[in-house]
Amino acid sequence: MLFESSRIVFKKMTSDHTELYHTWRNDIGIMQSTSPFLDVYHLEETREFIDHVILGSPSSKSYIIVEKESDTPIGIISLINIDYKNRNAECIIDIGDKNYWGKGYGTEALKLLLDYAFLEMNLNRVSLRVFSFNKNAIKLYEKVGFKHEGNSRQSLFREGAWHDIIHMGILQNEYLQA
Template sequence: MKDIFTGELVRLSAFDPEELAKAYTDWTRDSELQRLFDAGASALHSAKAGRDFFEKMLKEENPVNHFFSIRKLDDNRLLGDINLDVINEWGSRDAFVGLGIGDRNDWGKGYGTDAMKIMLRFAFTELNLRRVTLTVFEYNPRAIRSYEKVGFHHEGRLRKILLRDGKRWDMLYMGILAEEWKEINHG
C-alpha cells in the first residue's frame, strides 16, 4: 500500500514551527506571495514572530485540524504548507483547505497540485469527509487552474470583496465532494 502522504512530486510532513518560521521570514519578503496567501496588508515578519505565531497555532490546534509542511520528494526541501480545517466532524463532515508554495521559483511546477491531491486523498479516505472547500481570489489564475485540475468546482463568488491596487476583486468559493473525488481517482 502506498504511503498516503506521498505524491508524485511532493510529500507532506509534520509541521515544524521553527523551520516554517524561518522559511516564512524569507518568503514574506515577496509582497506578491503575501497577496496570494492572504487578503491582509503585506508586512515583513521576523523569524521570532513567525515562530511564536506557529507555536501558538499548534498549541491551540484542534484535533480535527491538520497542518502539514510540503516537501519536495527528491531532496526533502521545504516548499510550503497545507492545512485542512474540519468544520463539522460528525454532522456535515466538511472542511476548508488552504495551501501555499513559498518560493516563486517553485510556482508552476505542479508542487501545489500534487500537494492538494495528497490532502484530498487524506480528507476523503482517512477522515471520511463529505466535502472540501477553499477560497481563492480571482487574481490568482494559477491557483484556480490547479484546483480545477484536481476536481474542484466553482460554487460561489463574493463579488468585489477585496480592494487591491485600486481595483475591486472577487473571492471565489470552490469545492469538491467525496463522490466527485472518487470518480476522478477510481472512476
C-alpha cells in the same frame, strides 16, 4: 506512505518551521495572491501565529510540502476549520518557494491532501477560497475537481481595484469518481 508521491512528501509542521514560514509570510510576491493581508510581520508575530493558530488549533492539520530529491521545503498545505460532525474542512495551499511555481507541485500536493481528507478522514466536503485574479490557482482547483459555489463580491482591494473572493468546493463522491 499516504503523504508521499513520486516528487513530494508532507512533513508535519512544527515550531521548527517558524523561520522558513516567516520568510514566505513576508514575501509580498507570494502573499499577494493568497493572503487578504499584505502586512510585514515580525518573527515573534509569526511564531505566535504558528504556535497558537496553526499548531494550537484542534481543528486544523498543517504540513510542509518537501521536494523529495533535494529535501527542500517548498510550501505549506493545511486543512483548517475541520468539522468532524458534519465531515467537512477548508484547505489552504501556498507554494512558498517560487522556483517550484508552475511545475505541477501544487496539483500533486492538493491531490495528496484530498486523498487524506476523503480516504482517511472520510470527509464529505472540502472547500477553499481563492482571489478572482489568481487565474492559475483557479485553473488548478478546477483541474482537481473543485466546483464554483459562489462569490463574495468585491471583498478584496488590491492594486487600486476591487476583486471577488471565489468560493469553491469538492465532494467526496465527486473526487472519487474523477
